Amino acid sequence: MDARDFLTEDGRALLLLCSTLATDDTASPFTLTEWNQLARRIHDSPLQRPAALVGQSAHALAETLGVTRDDADRIVRLLERGGRVALELETLFSRGLWVVTRVDPHYPAKLRATLKHQSPTVLFGAGTLSLLKRAGIAVVGSRNIDEAGTAFAQTLGCKCAEASLPVVSGGARGTDSIAMTACLEAGGTAFGVLADSLERTIRQPDLRQLLLDERLVLLTPYAPTAGFSVGAAMGRNKVIYGLADYAVVVSSDLQKGGTWAGAVEALRAGWCPVFARDGHEVPAGNRKLLELHAAALPETELESLSDLPHWFQTHVASREEQPELLPMTVMERPAKYRAKR
């Protein structure tokens, strides 16, 4: 695809308003929440589209959109850096990275449909973007896992490859990389949702080769040169769940850590059905998640599963028959996957 295919005029405007690319201290980009508010104002105004903001004066924007003069100034300053962002985008595309925004046709449809107004405004990535149309299996878990967890993650990765289901993971050490590597080595496909350093990651020859072979897609809601931060690691969790049809928690700490927070949030928001590894010695977090009505994927059963998609489907469906067991404290509203059926 040509760079032009990724970003529409609206996407370009959205990128200027919401991405940290080429920003300086004179104007900070719009956060997700701020953008959601602004998007509504744009939609309700005669401007209609984000691209229509380009070239407008701050005065005109304040009037048309009903925003404060400060915000209007901020919009103008953010949009003014188009020339520089153009240069940075060129460099990114020339290295094999792409950018899409929530308003562009190539933005992963499933992500947008699942996360709705919570879906990230901008995604950077590498590898064949259209692969993301295939729904995957999210495999999540902590960085430090025991032997049983490791074996489980490996088997799950292989099963995904056999079933032609992409593994979606965070690309971190531990569970993520074990499951992803197992899947890729078994000839499968993987989506890695990174919290940082996309630009540096794709320089690794083995990963670059998988990208070129259309076996791997790496993506991130953060700038490609961004370094690691705890907030970012949490923020990409929803993207992992958002790209998946089912999620499997291999091992989770109790009441702490990214895996726990992500799984609870996924259960609460109903991004996709969540399974947790079940067995004699699973971590306390897994037990609690099962109590909170994550579905159980018993260690003993995984090995012998022959039809993974079918198993997932039937085991989710069986829970649907007992909706009264879901405590409303966790599931504030009916989960979407059930509402959709």
Next chain:
Amino acid sequence: MDRLEAERLLQQMLGADARFRDGQWEAIDRAANHRQRLLVVQRTGWGKSLVYFLATKILRDAGAGPTLLISPLLSLMRNQIAAAERAGIRALTIHSENLAEWPQVEDALRANRCDVLMVSPERLSNAGFLEKLLPLLAARIGLFVVDEAHCISDWGHDFRPDYRRIVRVLRHLPANVPVICTTATANNRVVQDVMSQVVSLELSRGPLIRPSLRLYNIRLADQAERLAWLAQFVPKLSGNGIIYTLTIQDARRVAEFLQREGIAARQYHADLEGEQRVQLEQALLRNEVKALVATVALGMGFDKPDLGFVIHFQRPGSVVAYYQQVGRAGRAVETAYGVLLSGREDDEIADYFIRTAFPPAEFMQQVLAVLEKATGMTIEEIGAALNCRRGTLEKALRLLEVDQAVEHRKTVWSRTANPWTPDVMRAEQVTALRRAEVEQMRRYVEHTGCLMEFLARALDDPSPASCGKCMNCTGQTHRQSPPTELVQRAVEFLRGDSILLSPRLRWPKTILPEVQRALPADAVVSSTVIPEPLRAQPGRALCIWGDAGWGREVADGKYVAGRFSDALLEAAARLVREKWNPQPAPAWVAAVPSWRRPELVRDFATRLAAKLGLPFAPLIQQLRDTQPQKQMENSVTQLRNLLGAFAVVGDLPRGPVLLVDDLTDSGWTMAVLSVLLQAHGSGPVHPFALAKSSPRNS
């Protein structure tokens, strides 16, 4: 800002009586006041810089950010920058040769004291520039200017990868940033190509005819006759000028001959250091030399308004290239001369350039395969892995970079995450176009009507007309010949001029196993490096195949007489004894055997040995027929063609050897035989050939 106000600024820049030329104000108005994107096609000297400087002024006065100007011509824009300063426009430059000034530029950008930032195209891919200076453009670019925009086009003569990057930047640019692309040479095909790549460009086009230029076409088949012509007529031309040659070899030769004839001529080409080239340009600008004898390396950057003449020693490959080069003359003088000499070798050189323009897709894939295994590699490392001519590798990397399959940071190249498939169609189309362009130049050389009108039509000038000044318009078609003794001196010069043969240093990695199998056990190599004791010494060739010195005599001997003449023998012996004098001095002579013509080279080598008073030992045998090396596509096939084809029999004389061949092309024959001879106990091998093929441009 309206026209009157702008004209006042113009007068501040250029003097009280300056007025806008046709189209200048219109272009300024469209870009600055209406924020349009323009493609300005106007002849050099029309005043394109004025358009973007005044457009900048208007936009800056309206509060816009600075202009980003991309131009390969920066080092020679001092006059225009000075003029702009008189109108209060502050222009600063960034290029690879003014690193020391970068901090001042940084300060100026930070303080918003820079109106135009001028950068060379390659800066756009320079990490230092992108990360350090670009953020200081107050985060915004008010106007984007692309100079020499024909370089954007695939079809253009000067296509440059850096320009492909510019196109992609323009694609990402929001619609509210005005753009001015300028060029002096663009036919309809190139204009359309540029406009299809840069969206929403509006065309502003003026006439290309340069009224001061008198065009002449003179056909002189022999190099010697052309050299004599130059020596005779260049001193008679008023002013100073440029003599273009197609190859570096010829630039050197022509300059040397003219110097010998007392003319202040200097060679100028890509083999010279940047510093040296700048000095040569300065010397011509200050009229300290009569002429620079240059390849296309003296290119777009050079601007001397009072250049008196441009002479071509050989026929360039296209009308676009010819117009661009001849158009450097007569920008600001009443009369200037554009003379195209054409000769026998023109077609062969044109054909060579076309054939070698695209490395084979197979080779491109090999380059990628090597890079895919590594994080990053230097050209030398890639070259070591593949064994190929550096020029071919550079060409391949350049094309792969255009396709974004590779990138480089400083000297380290790496594979990007973009997929790549060979575009055979593109290569074929471009090749077909290049052939059509050569054909058009052939027609130009034979044209009997107005020459300027021919060029104007070929370049799709909107208003072509007879110039009234060219040789055909004025009926000055009768040619004066240089005196015979001058022609004779030129022949002598060419005959005394020898060609260096650089030895091969490495085997191609791809066929290393074949090399190992084919060579004798004691010459077996574990790496691609040919061990020093087995390598050939730097050799010599008497001439270039087909040239006017000995070239035709060699061809005659090979294909007509069936025996190389005594004159060649004499010249070869003189070269070996006097000019070359290889050390350690050869103790015996060997000949490269030939399956089809066993006598030809052997006979010559025997006579040469006798002449030099050395023994001749016919100890190399050819075991099977080989194809002529000229027909082999690349290094690998050339070498494969030779492997196992030769054997050394009998006891070799000790001591250094002179290895004689008639025609050398790739150097592989010499390399393989040097290994065999030295592995069998001979001393150092000094290769000698009667002629060398393969020209090289730039």
